[in-house]
Amino acid sequence: xxxxxxxxxxxxxxxxxxxxxxxxxxxxxxxxxxxxxxxxxxxxxxxxxxxxxxxxxxxxxxxxxxxxxxxxxxxxxxxxxxxxxxxxxxxxxxxxxxxxxxxxxxxxxxxxxxxxxxxxxxxxxxxxxxxxxxxxxxxxxxxxxxxxxxxxxxxxxxxxxxxxxxxxxxxxxxxxxxxxxxxxxxxxxxxxxxxxxxxxxxxxxxxxxxxxxxxxxxxxxxxxxxxxxxxxxxxxxxxxxxxxxxxxxxxxxxxxxxxxxxxxxxxxxxxxxxxxxxxxxxxxxxxxxxxxxxxxxxxxxxxxxxxxxxxxxxxxxxxxxxxxxxxxxxxxxxxxxxxxxxxxxxxxx
Ligand code: NDP
Numbered sequence: 001x002x003x004x005x006x007x008x009x010x011x012x013x014x015x016x017x018x019x020x021x022x023x024x025x026x027x028x029x030x031x032x033x034x035x036x037x038x039x040x041x042x043x044x045x046x047x048x049x050x051x052x053x054x055x056x057x058x059x060x061x062x063x064x065x066x067x068x069x070x071x072x073x074x075x076x077x078x079x080x081x082x083x084x085x086x087x088x089x090x091x092x093x094x095x096x097x098x099x100x101x102x103x104x105x106x107x108x109x110x111x112x113x114x115x116x117x118x119x120x121x122x123x124x125x126x127x128x129x130x131x132x133x134x135x136x137x138x139x140x141x142x143x144x145x146x147x148x149x150x151x152x153x154x155x156x157x158x159x160x161x162x163x164x165x166x167x168x169x170x171x172x173x174x175x176x177x178x179x180x181x182x183x184x185x186x187x188x189x190x191x192x193x194x195x196x197x198x199x200x201x202x203x204x205x206x207x208x209x210x211x212x213x214x215x216x217x218x219x220x221x222x223x224x225x226x227x228x229x230x231x232x233x234x235x236x237x238x239x240x241x242x243x244x245x246x247x248x249x250x251x252x253x254x255x256x257x258x259x260x261x262x263x264x265x266x267x268x269x270x271x272x273x274x275x276x277x278x279x280x281x282x283x284x285x286x287x288x289x290x291x292x293x294x295x296x297x298x299x300x301x302x303x304x305x306x307x308x309x310x311x312x313x314x315x316x317x318x319x320x321x322x323x324x325x326x327x328x329x330x331x332x333x334x335x336x337x338x339x340x341x342x343x344x345x346x347x348x349x
Contacts, residue, residue, distance in 0.1 A: 003112035149293030316340025
């Protein structure tokens with residue numbers, strides 16, 4: 001069973017050489033009644049937050065307490081000795097009466113070819129026929145839920161409001177912008193290249209978009225794009241962009257603090273946050289984690305599936321092939337290599 005490990009704790013930007021592909025024996029059987037299920041992994045979701053779990057314990061404790069630290073040399077999540085990751089797979093052996101061989105499932109899998117899913121770990125059957133299987137790890141997976149819950153539950157949008165999205169061509173950002181357009185908002189996104197900016201304006205329906213790397217002064221750039229101010233900021237990046245957005249927020253503006261990718265690899269980068277501005281403008285800044293919003297899950301799946309069926313939403317995916325491509329797919333998130341959801345496909349389906 002091939003799997004990926006980290007060779008050492010990673011406290012700065014990750015690179016391919018921080019990882020190693022290893023192989024271990026796998027017995028393709030489970031004890032009857034064990035409730036264990038062996039899944040052949042098809043698509044793995046590659047997510048920036050994992051970097052916070054790869055740091056030395058002193059730095060990871062401060063930045064990320066919500067999941068176990070990944071140990072160099074083996075990596076672990078509770079007792080599963082692999083780097084766990086959300087993904088789509090096919091059941092090959094089942095000791096659990098709820099699953100049969102060949103069921104297509106989504107849940108917490110790992111950076112490996114086969115995952116032994118133990119009782120208590122989330123695993124859900126999906127309909128393999130209506131949408132491409134990859135969608136269950138992207139637009140209909142955790143990225144979709146994050147965008148949906150963050151936008152509707154946290155930002156509480158109203159028609160006509162002005163919305164700003166950072167990392168807008170990425171997995172979560174590209175969906176937030178589309179939900180915002182479907183809600184009748186005015187949406188501007190920022191991204192790190194011309195190709196990404198063109199995608200936002202020409203394919204994803206954003207009203208406007210800009211390359212933040214070409215803007216020497218983020219505050220005045222946002223003033224140009226939002227002459228009437230920002231009502232909602234969906235923050236995927238943190239630090240200077242968060243400061244610039246807060247400076248341009250309207251009274252009673254809302255900020256969904258979804259991610260701070262610019263800070264994950266650089267502990268020295270932090271938002272300065274003008275709290276007097278926050279007070280006088282009565283801004284709500286709210287951090288959130290998608291798994292706290294499972295009450296919207298059914299609504300998220302049914303409405304997003306419906307938008308897909310009627311061509312009102314598009315899934316943008318950046319798929320590389322083979323387990324050995326996981327390190328470059330992961331490191332690429334921090335270089336801005338990806339356009340849309342970063343996935344690794346393990347088996348041709
Ligand atoms: P993306 O698909 O958006 O990929 C990451 C993108 O971030 C890159 O393509 C790059 O785009 C941008 N980026 C990388 N480094 C920097 C930097 N230093 N400054 C500014 N932008 C940078 O990832 P996701 O959509 O999966 O995740 C987006 C954010 O949401 C992350 O911060 C993630 O941790 C967070 N998240 C939070 C969840 C929650 O429950 N709260 C759940 C899932 C994700 P560009 O070329 O535009 O710079």
